Amino acid sequence: MSVLSRIFARKDPREQARPAYDRVVALGRDPYWxxxxxxxxxxxxxxxxxxTVLGAVLLRLERDDADTTVRHFSVHLAELFVDDMDGQLRQNGVGDLIVGKHIGKMxxxxxxxxxxxxxxxxxxDVALLADALRRNLYGDAIVSDAAVAAAGQHLMALYARLKALPVSAILQGDF
Incomplete structure (x- = not known):
């Protein structure tokens, strides 16, 4: 890296969303799920x-998306997800020619x-959420009603917590 590029280098604007993305990943890896x-x-x-956790956070941010800062933050958060998944796919041996197709599907x-x-x-709506979770979170897996209800309660509680927070806390990853 040249001296000039170090002096005039601009920060990646997506990095402002890094703490929130790291929190999304941590919550998604919560053993409760x-x-x-x-x-x-x-x-x-x-x-x-x-x-699923990222979806809840993005839905919460939609409530304040009239604010361009929040709208850009949501885009940056989604882009960090894409970058992370791109890296995960490559790490699992998916080739360059196929990664883009997988990312598009994601x-x-x-x-x-x-x-x-x-x-x-x-x-x-717990029943509507349970139906959505069965189709999306579980796919074709056979899962007990109790497990779906537990995941639904967990997601509802997360969303309620997110709604109760000021958007500034979410932007900082404090949720």
Whole structure:
């Protein structure tokens, strides 16, 4: 790196969302999802749990998206997710030619989950959320009603906690 590039280097604006993204990942790796919620403790299961938590955070941020700072932050948070998943795919041996296709599917899945969870979380509709979780968090896995209910309660509690916080706390990763 040249002296000039060090002097004039600009920070990656996505890094402002790093503490929040790290918190999303930590919450997605909470053993509760796997022990009580019945999510498979596998690469796919952990991906689904992280994406579920990310979805709750993005839905909370939507409430303040008239603010351009919040809107940009949401984009940066999603971009960090993409970067992380890109690295995970490559680490698991997915080749360069296929990574983009996988990332496209992941972003489509995230959008689908936002749509599926939005109404249920906003309305506090446990039955609607359970149905959305069965389709999205668990996929084709056979999971007990008790596990789905536990995951639903956990997600509802997370969303309630996020809604109660000022957006500034979420932007700092304090949730």
């Amino acid at each position: 796997y022990l009580d919620g019945g999510v498979a403790d596998s690469v796919d299961g952990r991906f689904e749990a992280v994406m 972003m489509s899945a995230l959008g689908g989950r936002l749509g599926a969870y939005r109404g249920a979380l906003e309305a506090g």
